[in-house]
Each structure stands twice: as structure tokens, then as C-alpha cells.
Amino acid sequence: MSFNYANAIYQELLSVYPDAMQSISTISKNTSDDREFILSDEIAFNFDIITNQAPAHPNCKEKTPDALFCKDDILYFVEFKEAKADKHDIRLKIHEAVIALYHFASNRGIIDKENFIKLKIRYAIIMRSPITKGTPHPSILNTLELTSTHFNLKNMEGFLIEKTKVAFVGASILDLLSNISSGTIKSIQLKSPDQTTVEQFILNPQ
Numbered sequence: 001m002s003f004n005y006a007n008a009i010y011q012e013l014l015s016v017y018p019d020a021m022q023s024i025s026t027i028s029k030n031t032s033d034d035r036e037f038i039l040s041d042e043i044a045f046n047f048d049i050i051t052n053q054a055p056a057h058p059n060c061k062e063k064t065p066d067a068l069f070c071k072d073d074i075l076y077f078v079e080f081k082e083a084k085a086d087k088h089d090i091r092l093k094i095h096e097a098v099i100a101l102y103h104f105a106s107n108r109g110i111i112d113k114e115n116f117i118k119l120k121i122r123y124a125i126i127m128r129s130p131i132t133k134g135t136p137h138p139s140i141l142n143t144l145e146l147t148s149t150h151f152n153l154k155n156m157e158g159f160l161i162e163k164t165k166v167a168f169v170g171a172s173i174l175d176l177l178s179n180i181s182s183g184t185i186k187s188i189q190l191k192s193p194d195q196t197t198v199e200q201f202i203l204n205p206q
Contacts, residue, residue, distance in 0.1 A: 005115055009105045010070035013045060020046045024177070024185070027066050028126070030082035037082035038126070038173070039189035039198065042181065044069060047077065052100040053107050062096035063089065065123070069180040074120040074162075075101075076180040081127040082193075090151045094123045098160055117160065124165040124180075125151065126173050128193060174201045 014021070024040035027048075047068040051059045065079040077097055079090060098121065105111045111119075127150075153164035167173045170190050177185040187202040 004073050005105075005111050006070055006073045006075045006119055008110050009101065010045070010068070010075065012108055012110060013050075013068070013104070017045075017049060020049050022046045024067075024188070028080035028082065033083060035082055035193070035195055036191040037080055037128075038177075039191060040177075040185060040187070042185045044078075044181070047097060050097075050100055050104065052096070053103040054099070062100055063093045064097040064100060065093050071180050071182050074122060077121065077123045078180070079123075079125050081125060083128075085125070085127060085151070087151045090125060090153075091156065094156070094161060119160075120162050121160060122163045122165070123153065123156070123161050124167060124176060125153070126176070127166065127168045129168045170199060170201045174203060178203050 021043045023043055024038050025036065027044055027046050028038040029036050044067045046066065047064050048066055050064060052062050053059070065077040067078040067080070069076040069078065077094060079093060081090075102113075102116050105116065106113070150166045153166065157164055165176065167176050170188075173190070174185070174188050177188065187200065189198045189200045191198055
């Protein structure tokens, strides 16, 4: 059995940054506009607190995705976008996150460059529905999500980033979070953009 570098890196992050384990509610909140997005007490690693440990400019805070999950031998970066998202910002975040992750792991002797390139790293964007008017049929939203070309993420796949995904349908968001948390997240609530209502989603028992 080959060495699980992904898990080794993740466990080292947990050891160095124990306070980074925070609730999904906290991590997904739009702090700029003080708006809640996904409500859940389940916890994840808040990657926003990580600094780049590159020797040229150590402890430099870069733009990075909000959360990092580890399942089996795969690392999942997740960006929560409660408000309007900028394509260049979304794409920049994953590049800088991968670089910061490499320097963190390399500095601690966990992995070399050759094996880091072989890591399975995935990137997901969880966002508000792009349809802001009316109440579209769920099938329309599902089709729109499956055929999404948001941020041109697919053309990032193949080098460093293995796969990407955009999710904005409630059930899809829950399925994604449940999968990458190894089933820990079984339900979520989505706060409406105007913060007046909450919609709950519960994972169907298998």
C-alpha cells in the first residue's frame, strides 16, 4: 500500500492549526456583508487562516479557498460564495492555495515536489443560485448546475487540480458536503439571500 501523503498533510495541518476546525456556518458566512449562507454545526478545516510559508516571504497571507477536507487520499478545497463571485478571484484562490499547501508540507518534510504533483486535489465552488428571479423548476436548476461553465473551472483540470465542481442546488450542496466529509454532514440549512427564511435539506437514508 502506498503512503497516504494527502492524509499526512491534513493531519499535520490539524496538529499545527487546531483552532482551524470550525463550523460550516462560520466558514461559509459572508463576513463582508454579515450574511449567513449554509447553516451546520458540523466542522471543517478553515483554510483561510493558513499563511504561505515560502522562504522568500514567509507568513504571507494569500487568497485561498475557505475550507479543506480530506477523504481517503484526496484533498478537497471548497470555496463558499454567498455573494457575487469574480472569475479571476475564484481561479487565483486555488492556485495560491496549492502553493501554500506545498510549502507547508515541504517545509515539514512530509512530501517532495515529485510526490506533491501526484496528489489528488479537487476544487469545489458552493454558491448561490445564479437565477435570482422567480422560482425555477428543480429540473431546470439541476440541468443548469450539471452543465455549468461558471468560472471556466473545467479547463483547470488535469494538472495539480484533478477535478472541479460547482454546486448551487441545495440537494447537490448537501451531497457534496456529505461525500467529502465521509458522511459526517447529513443535513444542512440554507439561509435565503435576504436572511429571512431557511430551507432545510436532509440526506436520504441509503
